Amino acid sequence: MDLNLTAEELTFRDELRTWLASNVPKDWNEWREKPIEESFQYLRAWQQKLHEGRWAAVSWPKEYGGRSATLMQQALFWEEMARVDAPPMANSLGLGLIGPTIIACGTEAQKKRYIPKILSAEEIWCQGFSEPNAGSDLAGLQTEARLDGDHYIVNGQKVWTSYGWVGDWCELVVRTDASAAKHKGLTVILVDMKSPGVEVRPLRQMTGESEFNELFFRDVRVPLENILGKANDGWNVAMSTLMYERGSYGARLHLIFKRYITRLIELSRTIQRNGRPAAEDPLIRQKLAQCSAEIEIMRFNQMRAFSRITATGVPGPEGSIQKLFWSELNQRLQQVAQELLGSYGQLLGGDPRAIDKGIWSYAYLRTRGNTIEAGTSEVQRNIIGHFVLGLPRSY
Amino acid sequence: MQFGLTESQAFLKDSARKFFAGECPSTEMRRLMETDTAYDAALWSKLTDQGYTGIIFPEAYSGVGLGKVELMLLMEEAGRALLPGPFFSTVVLAGSVLEAVGTPASKEKYLAPICRGEVRATVAILEAGASWNPRDIQLGAANGKLTGEKLFVSDAAIADFLLVVARNGVFVVDSKARGLKISPMSAMDLTRKLYVVELSNTPAEEIGPATALPRAFDVATAALAAELVGGMQRSLEITVEYAKTRKQFGKPIGMFQAVQHQCADMYLETESSRSAVYYAGWALQENSPDAAAAVSVAKMYASDAGRTVGNRGIQIHGGMGFTWENDLHLYYRRAKASETAFGDATYHRERIASMVIDSGSISARGA
Numbered sequence: 001m002d003l004n005l006t007a008e009e010l011t012f013r014d015e016l017r018t019w020l021a022s023n024v025p026k027d028w029n030e031w032r033e034k035p036i037e038e039s040f041q042y043l044r045a046w047q048q049k050l051h052e053g054r055w056a057a058v059s060w061p062k063e064y065g066g067r068s069a070t071l072m073q074q075a076l077f078w079e080e081m082a083r084v085d086a087p088p089m090a091n092s093l094g095l096g097l098i099g100p101t102i103i104a105c106g107t108e109a110q111k112k113r114y115i116p117k118i119l120s121a122e123e124i125w126c127q128g129f130s131e132p133n134a135g136s137d138l139a140g141l142q143t144e145a146r147l148d149g150d151h152y153i154v155n156g157q158k159v160w161t162s163y164g165w166v167g168d169w170c171e172l173v174v175r176t177d178a179s180a181a182k183h184k185g186l187t188v189i190l191v192d193m194k195s196p197g198v199e200v201r202p203l204r205q206m207t208g209e210s211e212f213n214e215l216f217f218r219d220v221r222v223p224l225e226n227i228l229g230k231a232n233d234g235w236n237v238a239m240s241t242l243m244y245e246r247g248s249y250g251a252r253l254h255l256i257f258k259r260y261i262t263r264l265i266e267l268s269r270t271i272q273r274n275g276r277p278a279a280e281d282p283l284i285r286q287k288l289a290q291c292s293a294e295i296e297i298m299r300f301n302q303m304r305a306f307s308r309i310t311a312t313g314v315p316g317p318e319g320s321i322q323k324l325f326w327s328e329l330n331q332r333l334q335q336v337a338q339e340l341l342g343s344y345g346q347l348l349g350g351d352p353r354a355i356d357k358g359i360w361s362y363a364y365l366r367t368r369g370n371t372i373e374a375g376t377s378e379v380q381r382n383i384i385g386h387f388v389l390g391l392p393r394s395y
Numbered sequence: 396m397q398f399g400l401t402e403s404q405a406f407l408k409d410s411a412r413k414f415f416a417g418e419c420p421s422t423e424m425r426r427l428m429e430t431d432t433a434y435d436a437a438l439w440s441k442l443t444d445q446g447y448t449g450i451i452f453p454e455a456y457s458g459v460g461l462g463k464v465e466l467m468l469l470m471e472e473a474g475r476a477l478l479p480g481p482f483f484s485t486v487v488l489a490g491s492v493l494e495a496v497g498t499p500a501s502k503e504k505y506l507a508p509i510c511r512g513e514v515r516a517t518v519a520i521l522e523a524g525a526s527w528n529p530r531d532i533q534l535g536a537a538n539g540k541l542t543g544e545k546l547f548v549s550d551a552a553i554a555d556f557l558l559v560v561a562r563n564g565v566f567v568v569d570s571k572a573r574g575l576k577i578s579p580m581s582a583m584d585l586t587r588k589l590y591v592v593e594l595s596n597t598p599a600e601e602i603g604p605a606t607a608l609p610r611a612f613d614v615a616t617a618a619l620a621a622e623l624v625g626g627m628q629r630s631l632e633i634t635v636e637y638a639k640t641r642k643q644f645g646k647p648i649g650m651f652q653a654v655q656h657q658c659a660d661m662y663l664e665t666e667s668s669r670s671a672v673y674y675a676g677w678a679l680q681e682n683s684p685d686a687a688a689a690v691s692v693a694k695m696y697a698s699d700a701g702r703t704v705g706n707r708g709i710q711i712h713g714g715m716g717f718t719w720e721n722d723l724h725l726y727y728r729r730a731k732a733s734e735t736a737f738g739d740a741t742y743h744r745e746r747i748a749s750m751v752i753d754s755g756s757i758s759a760r761g762a
Binding site for chain 2: 001002003004005006009072261265268269279282285286288289290292293294296297300301303304306307308310311321324325378380381382384385386388389390391392393394
């Protein structure tokens with residue numbers, strides 16, 4: 001065990017720090033609270049700038065515009081980005097999930113065609129996986145692609161699609177062989193969202209925003225050259241995308257949570273409870289301490305998982321607890337925030353008396369999605385039970 | 396940055412596991428817990444041969460000179476085997492107190508024999524108020540004599556000497572000293588016996604001020620958390636094995652999600668405790684500014700997790716989990732005793748609060 005940064009890690013971090021110091025936008029605070037539809041061009045420009053500095057996709061291999069960064073360096077990247085409060089990048093799914101999948105499974109022609117524009121944010125990507133009747137049971141999806149000469153004809157519906165409203169391209173999982181066993185008849189295709197027959201509708205979520213969309217496909221023609229990987233091997237391609245989903249995301253979250261708890265501690269010094277600052281209330285102290293400690297443990301788990309992957313090349317068992325840990329921790333953390341803020345906790349951003357522009361009411365509602373998106377807590381526990389502990393499959 | 400075990404650390408952990416499996420299997424553990432002191436001289440000499448009795452202490456005092464991470468690994472494996480007897484009291488607790496508080500001469504006199512496996516020892520801390528806060532200690536020394544009562548003193552009856560924490564210093568009391576009375580307390584954990592220590596004008600030798608105690612207590616606290624991790628690991632293994640083989644409604648019960656998800660939570664709690672304990676060991680070894688906070692994070696989490704892992708394990712076992720013959724309750728008893736020893740989760744949350752709310756942050760190194 002050695003938790004000091006290596007020389008390479010220090011060099012990486014310092015180079016990034018220097019670059020960020022002169023390039024991170026100073027006016028992000030003016031944009032942060034605006035709807036993403038308004039700030040999207042801003043986020044595109046920021047990604048373009050990162051790309052010019054070769055910082056847009058540090059985990060990608062060098063030959064595709066990345067830095068072949070180790071997991072630890074990726075974690076450092078997100079920590080530094082959070083430290084300077086950098087805006088997010090516009091094409092986050094393209095950079096985080098879909099680009100790596102194309103690099104791993106795509107043809108040379110596909111890599112040449114798609115990769116550069118993912119990096120530059122010229123083409124925004126979305127992901128068509130879940131369906132109204134295929135959520136946790138993803139392999140039960142029904143969107144069908146029928147062969148017609150050198151094209152597929154796609155019909156069906158997808159749901160919970162982030163960036164659907166702005167997407168130029170979609171990584172779409174479709175059923176290409178209805179007679180095969182459910183995992184075997186799937187194919188991943190790359191679909192131009194401007195194709196005739198594609199319709200995008202906003203899906204309003206319980207927070208009031210529309211982060212997600214519903215996608216409808218009616219006789220959409222997709223050339224066969226847009227198959228990613230092999231036909232009827234879509235399950236494996238889709239799984240490799242989901243694996244990236246669990247990559248270094250936690251490093252970002254750790255700093256976001258850390259910022260939450262630091263702010264709550266600050267607020268506890270001024271909020272009054274029983275005639276004295278909440279910071280002196282024993283119960284509030286217990287709860288803030290519990291959250292602080294768990295946020296630290298989340299990072300320790302993460303570092304252990306990264307070290308395991310680095311040493312063995314495969315994610316270790318402790319990696320599987322990350323999603324479960326952070327999503328449930330965030331719910332506990334936001335509940336503590338609500339207890340601390342009392343009646344003020346419910347105020348929305350538009351209210352002049354809202355604390356911190358209403359981020360706490362928003363975060364409280366938003367965390368309900370955390371234990372559902374990217375694999376529900378129930379699915380995570382199934383994965384641990386079956387794949388880690390070796391218990392018989394329960395479904 | 397590398398948060399994994401080095402080759403030699405992995406080797407130490409593996410050989411400790413094999414050692415305890417061979418020398419202290421469940422049958423032996425159960426035999427010892429039925430004895431008065433849970434101490435076995437033959438087992439002690441084997442622990443000594445392994446170098447475990449001197450593991451973290453300097454070679455100058457016959458120690459092995461390994462680090463705190465290594466201590467965590469050894470204690471994890473000792474906890475997994477539910478090692479009975481005075482190893483924690485003697486080596487981890489008394490040894491760390493001597494190292495932190497003692498002069499070179501007193502270390503030569505008391506620590507070196509511990510490392511060489513020649514003596515057993517313990518530390519008497521709690522009083523009637525049962526507070527782990529050193530500020531609450533009442534007992535004081537006058538003219539080199541101690542008078543008062545200490546409670547919950549582990550393994551006192553088998554100790555050759557006791558370190559007594561007084562208001563005004565740390566003192567060594569010989570087990571044969573006059574005015575010393577040691578009587579057993581009847582407590583849940585059968586593998587680590589607790590005693591009342593009464594001192595009545597008992598001659599004592601001062602070895603140093605109490606000011607250096609927090610550091611020694613931090614090492615002991617982290618080691619206790621490591622031991623809890625080992626207990627959780629074993630409880631998880633026993634439970635998963637049972638869930639795979641026990642059949643009801645024609646299926647292994649581990650196929651039911653109500654059971655499987657509890658196993659997954661046991662795993663999450665065990666692994667998270669382990670991460671926190673390893674970090675604490677590293678922070679102590681490096682004298683990191685956040686070492687004390689890291690110890691509290693580990694003990695806080697492991698105290699609660701040790702109990703909930705036990706709760707879940709017993710529940711999943713159904714009636715079998717409630718029997719004497721199943722080992723789970725022995726781990727559960729130890730977990731309850733260790734939960735309160737050196738401060739329960741509530742105590743450590745308040746300690747964390749005093750660090751993060753009242754002064755600065757507990758930011759981890761490498762962040």
